[in-house]
Amino acid sequence: MEYFLLGILIFISIGSFNYAQETTPLEVSKNQCDGSCIQFLKSLLDNVGAMQKLWKVCDISKLTNIQSRLDKIEDQMVTQEENSASFSKAIEETKQKLLEQSKLIDKKKHSFLKPFQKIGSKYYYIEKQQKTNWFGAVHRCSEFGGHLISLDSQSELDAIIPHLDAKRFYWIDVNNLSEKGVYRSLTTGVRSTFLNWKRNEPNNARGKENCVHLQDSNFVMNDHICGDLFYFICESFNE
Structure with a gap:
């Protein structure tokens, strides 16, 4: 039994020696490189994987930033469109x-004109509905695009009389507001060339009668208080 075990040990030793002698330096180098090369390649692959992950993170960050800017631009465009x-x-x-x-203005103009x-x-407008004082009559005729009638002659008055009440x-x-006793035409600013007074007129009763109106069936002239309310006759500037 002892010899058998001794023989086995000798056989193993000889086999190991022969293997050592038969193994070339290149094969030894290859055997030694197996572990270190694999470790190096594994480390390299790990680095490549890490770089890929980093690139992905960078790309995602850039894309996120770009998308954020696009979202802001879109919001601004929407806001601008709404505005x-x-x-x-x-x-x-x-x-x-x-x-x-x-x-509305046109309607009011038509109601006044x-x-x-x-x-x-000549062209005239004879007010038949609304009374006003002398100053109001001046203003209304101006609104109508004319002026208070400025009679030049008896023939002009005779032509109008059939249209009067x-x-x-x-x-x-006619008035004497600028100078007592001097009756001027407001339209021309000079002394009236035609004055057809009622008998005993003008009398400037109570010293307050400064404006002139037509009265009676033959429509003679009379001086009167300017503030009293009468009808009026407008004359157009355009003949």
Whole structure:
């Protein structure tokens, strides 16, 4: 038994020696490189993997940043579109209001502007509904685009008389407001060339009668207090 075990040990020793002798330096180098080369390659692959992960992180960060900017631009565009829509709506509403105001003004103008009628060689407007004082008559005729009638002759007055009411008084533009006793035409600013006074007129009763109107069936002239309310006759500037 002892010899058998000794023989086995000798056989193993000889086999190991022969293997050592038969192994070349290159093979030894290869055997030694197996572990270190694998370790190196593993480390290299790990580094490559880490770099790929880093690149992915960088790419994701860049993409996230770009997407964030795009989102902001989109929000700004949406806000701008909303503001533009609101601005357009405001403009449209303003235009509509201006149009309504224009229509209202036109309506009021038509309600105030009175048509002049041709009588003889001139155009006149005879107020038949609303009384006013002399100053109000001046203003109303101006609104109508004319002036208080400035009579030049008896023939002009005769042409108008058929259109007047004998029971009414009518203001004309003659007055002596600028100089007592001197009756001027407000339209021309000079002494009236035609004055057809009622008998015993002008008398400047109570020292307050400074404006002239037509009265009676033959529509003679009378001086009167400017503040009293009468009808009036307007004359157009355009003949």
